[in-house]
Amino acid sequence: MSAVVQVTGFGVRTAFGPGAEALRRGVFSGVPAFAPTTRFDTAPYRTPMAAAAPDGPDAVEDWALRHALAQCGTEAFDMAGLGPGTEAPVLLGVAGDCTSVTRYWRSAAGAPDTRRAADAVPARLAELLAERLKSTGPRLAFTNACVASAAAIIHACRLISSGRAEVAVCAGGYLVEEETFGKFDSGRALSRDGRVRPFSANRTGLLLGDGVAAVVLESAEHARRRGARPLAAVTGWGAATDAHHIAQPHPEGIGLTRAARQALRLAGDQDGDAVGYVNAHGTGTKYNDGAETRGLRAAFPRRAEAIPVSSTKSTTGHLLEAAGVVEFVITMLAVMDGVLPPTAGYDRPDPECDLDYVPGRPRPADLRRALTINAAFGGANTALVLERP
Numbered sequence: 001m002s003a004v005v006q007v008t009g010f011g012v013r014t015a016f017g018p019g020a021e022a023l024r025r026g027v028f029s030g031v032p033a034f035a036p037t038t039r040f041d042t043a044p045y046r047t048p049m050a051a052a053a054p055d056g057p058d059a060v061e062d063w064a065l066r067h068a069l070a071q072c073g074t075e076a077f078d079m080a081g082l083g084p085g086t087e088a089p090v091l092l093g094v095a096g097d098c099t100s101v102t103r104y105w106r107s108a109a110g111a112p113d114t115r116r117a118a119d120a121v122p123a124r125l126a127e128l129l130a131e132r133l134k135s136t137g138p139r140l141a142f143t144n145a146c147v148a149s150a151a152a153i154i155h156a157c158r159l160i161s162s163g164r165a166e167v168a169v170c171a172g173g174y175l176v177e178e179e180t181f182g183k184f185d186s187g188r189a190l191s192r193d194g195r196v197r198p199f200s201a202n203r204t205g206l207l208l209g210d211g212v213a214a215v216v217l218e219s220a221e222h223a224r225r226r227g228a229r230p231l232a233a234v235t236g237w238g239a240a241t242d243a244h245h246i247a248q249p250h251p252e253g254i255g256l257t258r259a260a261r262q263a264l265r266l267a268g269d270q271d272g273d274a275v276g277y278v279n280a281h282g283t284g285t286k287y288n289d290g291a292e293t294r295g296l297r298a299a300f301p302r303r304a305e306a307i308p309v310s311s312t313k314s315t316t317g318h319l320l321e322a323a324g325v326v327e328f329v330i331t332m333l334a335v336m337d338g339v340l341p342p343t344a345g346y347d348r349p350d351p352e353c354d355l356d357y358v359p360g361r362p363r364p365a366d367l368r369r370a371l372t373i374n375a376a377f378g379g380a381n382t383a384l385v386l387e388r389p
Contacts, residue, residue: 002161004220006230006389009082011075012213012329013068014316015051019075020333027315027330028362030342034194034207034317040178045185049194051209051317052176065094065212066125069173070132072214076169077133080216081228084134088216089165091156092126093142093149093172093321095180129171129214137165143321145376146281147239148172149213150324154237154382156217166222171214172325180320181208187247189285198282198311198343199289199357201350206283209317211326232332235369236269236385238262243379248287253295255381256281256373260299263371263383272300275307275385276365277340279331279372282311283318284345288375290352297355308365310358314344324374324382331372332386340365 012019015033016026026033033051042048069092082088122141130139140155142148149172156168184190184206191197191205223230240262242255249255264272281292297304312330313319319326334340339362346359369387 003163005157005160005217005234006220006223007215007232007234007332008218008223008228008230009076009078009080009216010213010329011072011079012326013072014326015053015210023330023333027312028339028341030315030344030360030362032195032315032344033209037176039176045182046192047190047194049191049207050176050181051207053210065173065175066128068175068212069125069129069171069214072212073129073133073169073171076214076216081226082167082216085136086167087136088167088169089137089156089159090126090130090133090135090139091142091152091168091170092122092129092140093152093324094122094125095174095321096122096143133169135169144380145378146320146323147374147376147380147382148321148324150328150374150382150384151239153215153217153325153328153384154239157234157237160217160219167216167218169214169216170325172322173212174320174322175210175212176208184208191284195345196284196314196317197345197347198280198284198314199293199350199353200346201348203284203286203289205285206313206318209319211316211319211322213322213325213329215325215328230389232335233387233389234384235387236263236267238266238383240381241379245379247377249291249375250379251291253291253298255379256292256295256375257298259381259383260371260373263385264299267385269369271302272307272371273302274369275300275371276367277334277370278307278309279327279370280309280311281373281375282313282343284311284313293353293355304355308340308356308358308363310341310343312341327372327374328384331370335367335370335386335388338365338367339363340367
């Protein structure tokens, strides 16, 4: 019999600040965190806007990602009531190693390389997090773009449900920096007017945001033995690819449908009849939102119109490798609090996007089961089902 996977702790920080209360004030209130960033010179780009933490002595900047991960990991461990020496895999979703590229362009421009190379390597970041937690067990880094931290959670669920681990720490992080900002700008993916309007007819693109989070997962039996309070249960997970295009989803969202139906089948809810909310990938780009809508219609063949769907990237920005774990925490808070986070900025219906997108304001809901989905370049898709414990 497969072990039941439960969440017993988390730590999170976004541009709204650290912790769940910051998310409730920002994400769940539908207040976008976008502002001109001064983290680097934005004059060469089409927009200065991002959801970045304020600059200053306490700013979370690119070089400090290791510190933000350590803070979130420590908060998750403390909430779960775990101590040093806990045997737990540490699974981390972050960007791939791009130090050589960064060095090349900075040296070509005559600028000093201020980034600590050793701490930019994904495997090293996983090691640093494990060392901070004094956790024993495997350390793995996932670098598959915007599904990286969701993939880390899925791997942890597989380890726990199969009995290969009793506890796991899953984390992810992305902090707005110039290299990726420039790439998205050159691809004309960034919103032209400083707003993100997922699923709305007048959407013009995404904006990037800071996001770091860590969650503790463990078997229900292990949590029971040590008297830990479960926050939520993870009852289903799925991963699939459509391999349609390097940067665009399949027009019918077939990878998303496959991942979602895998997760629902594992949760014992093949057609999603018990799902009360979907936290969408919802980038606010032309190609994603229509394809995602069609993919959700196929995933929920009987009641797609009846399920509220929202994109919290409308407030946090796109958190890239951290999107999966931060949106996992947001979805868990929705289940815990009985409140659906809205899609901020939605103000004009699009015939291609015809579901209930929780426009503008939070919505109370008797929420027992929710689905959170993510997608990435190359056609990768992930899905996770969370429930009240």
